Every structure is written in C-alpha cells, then in structure tokens.
Amino acid sequence: MSRPPIQRPELDGPFPEHIAIIMDGNGRWATERGMLRVQGHTAGVQSVREITTECARMGVSSLTLYAFSVENWRRPSTEVRYLMRLLRVFMRTERRTLLDNGVRLRCIGRLEDLPAPALKALRRTEELTAEGDGMLLRLALSYGSRTELADALAAATRDALAGRLDPDTIDEETLRRYLYDPETPDPDLIIRTAGELRVSNFLLWQMSYAELYVTDLCWPEFRREELLAAIRAYAGRRRKYGGLLPKEEDSGARAGRGSA
Numbered sequence: 001m002s003r004p005p006i007q008r009p010e011l012d013g014p015f016p017e018h019i020a021i022i023m024d025g026n027g028r029w030a031t032e033r034g035m036l037r038v039q040g041h042t043a044g045v046q047s048v049r050e051i052t053t054e055c056a057r058m059g060v061s062s063l064t065l066y067a068f069s070v071e072n073w074r075r076p077s078t079e080v081r082y083l084m085r086l087l088r089v090f091m092r093t094e095r096r097t098l099l100d101n102g103v104r105l106r107c108i109g110r111l112e113d114l115p116a117p118a119l120k121a122l123r124r125t126e127e128l129t130a131e132g133d134g135m136l137l138r139l140a141l142s143y144g145s146r147t148e149l150a151d152a153l154a155a156a157t158r159d160a161l162a163g164r165l166d167p168d169t170i171d172e173e174t175l176r177r178y179l180y181d182p183e184t185p186d187p188d189l190i191i192r193t194a195g196e197l198r199v200s201n202f203l204l205w206q207m208s209y210a211e212l213y214v215t216d217l218c219w220p221e222f223r224r225e226e227l228l229a230a231i232r233a234y235a236g237r238r239r240k241y242g243g244l245l246p247k248e249e250d251s252g253a254r255a256g257r258g259s260a
C-alpha cells in the first residue's frame with residue numbers, strides 16, 4: 001500500500017526535520033479528572049498515535065519520543081508493570097498504522113532492562129518496519145542521557161585498550177559514534193508537555209543547539225493543533241549556533257567602519 005502524500009504546513013521559516021518530545025503529564029491529567037494515574041498513560045497512547053501519524057504526514061524526518069526514563073524504574077511496580085504492558089500492546093496494535101505510513105521504528109536506551117515480552121514486541125516491530133521509506137520513529141525506553149554517555153565512554157575505553165581507538169584523535173565526532181544512534185541528526189525542536197522547565201536527563205548531548213518549546217498542556221491533550229503551534233514557534237526562531245545572523249554581521253561591519 002502506498003503511503004499518504006507528504007503535506008508540509010505553510011510556515012514563515014524553517015521546518016524542524018527532527019522533533020523530540022518529553023511526553024509528560026499523564027498522571028496529572030488523570031488525577032485532575034478523578035481517574036487513576038495509569039488511565040492517564042492509556043489516554044496518552046492516543047496522543048502518541050496522532051502525533052506520530054501527523055509528523056509522518058508532514059514529512060518530519062525523525063521523531064523521538066521519551067517514553068520511559070532510567071529514573072522511571074523508581075515508580076511503584078504496579079505503574080511500571082502497567083506501562084510495560086501498554087508498550088507491548090501498543091506495538092501489536094500500531095504496527096499496521098506504522099507500516100501504512102512508512103514509519104521505521106528504532107528504540108534507544110538500556111533495552112536489556114525491559115521485560116522480555118515487551119522487548120520481543122519492540123524488536124519484532126523494528127524488524128517489520130525496517131524497510132519503511134518515511135519517518136524514523138525513535139522510542140527512548142529505559143533511556144537516560146547520563147547512562148548513554150557512560151555507556152559510550154565504556155565502549156570507547158574498550159576500543160582504546162584493544163588498540164582500535166587512539167585517544168589523541170578523540171573529538172566530538174568520535175564520541176558521537178559511541179552514542180546509541182549515531183546516524184540520526186540531532187533534534188531541531190524539543191517539546192515538553194505539562195509545563196516543567198527541565199530536561200529530565202533526555203538527549204543532553206544531542207540537544208546542545210535544539211530549540212525548546214514547553215506547553216502547559218498535559219500529554220493526553222497534546223494533539224495536532226498543539227503540534228502545529230510548536231512547529232510554527234520553531235519556524236519563528238533564529239538559530240545562531242554561537243555566531244551571528246547575516247543582518248547582524250552587516251551592522252557589525254558598519255559599526256567597525258564607523259569607529260575606524
């Protein structure tokens with residue numbers, strides 16, 4: 001089946017090729033409505049489905065969703081078990097939609113920590129979607145950025161001791177090669193739902209020059225219109241990477257001439 005045509009929104013500026021989302025606020029969304037926290041996680045699955053499909057249709061190259069952190073293992077075992085079951089069921093129910101939209105799934109994190117049935121369902125979906133020619137969907141699971149950097153350091157040290165890596169040649173690109181998914185370019189836009197102004201150990205290396213967007217809406221409320229609002233906000237940003245914009249350079253040159 002051929003996938004739906006790409007429909008980019010009309011924007012006044014650049015489009016974010018890689019969007020990463022800290023999907024927060026499921027628990028609050030549920031408790032505010034007199035429901036159990038886990039019901040918030042179930043409601044959040046609808047947002048995952050809608051946002052993934054919308055991003056694929058808009059032609060986003062990569063979407064990274066922070067689904068479960070290394071720190072989230074500290075939660076009550078009933079909640080953790082519920083989340084793991086949800087993950088397994090989601091993999092089975094969503095495979096068809098992922099395939100129809102040409103989405104490729106890739107997981108990042110300490111996947112060996114996941115229960116075997118959940119890991120099996122993830123690996124199967126990765127295999128089945130591997131040939132997708134559309135968006136890359138990355139699920140961060142048992143993910144922690146400090147853990148990722150520690151894992152990278154351990155792997156690089158092993159290579160150095162085995163004579164495969166010369167410490168004198170290590171630069172930023174070398175370190176990148178040891179991260180969980182070195183091929184995927186860094187995120188352009190990081191969205192966090194539910195209002196917290198923190199990054200909670202997510203993609204610390206990769207977000208160095210990402211644009212941040214925080215909304216007070218909880219994840220189960222974050223749908224197409226909210227996604228568009230975030231993308232429009234991104235299009236209005238001026239990314240400078242420590243340098244100057246062309247028009248700033250001009251005025252700097254004029255000022256220089258004036259004082260000479």
Ligand code: IPE
Pocket residue numbers: 023024025026027028029067068069072083194
């Ligand atoms: C995000 O929602 C989902 C996960 C971290 C797994 P939360 O469960 O953190 O919701 P709040 O922040 O408690 O409202």
Ligand code: IPE
Pocket residue numbers: 022023024025066067068069071072196198200
């Ligand atoms: C961040 O949310 C992790 C995920 C969205 C998976 P948390 O709810 O775990 O973050 P904190 O505890 O508020 O920093």
Ligand code: MG
Pocket residue numbers: 024025026
């Ligand atoms: Mg939270």
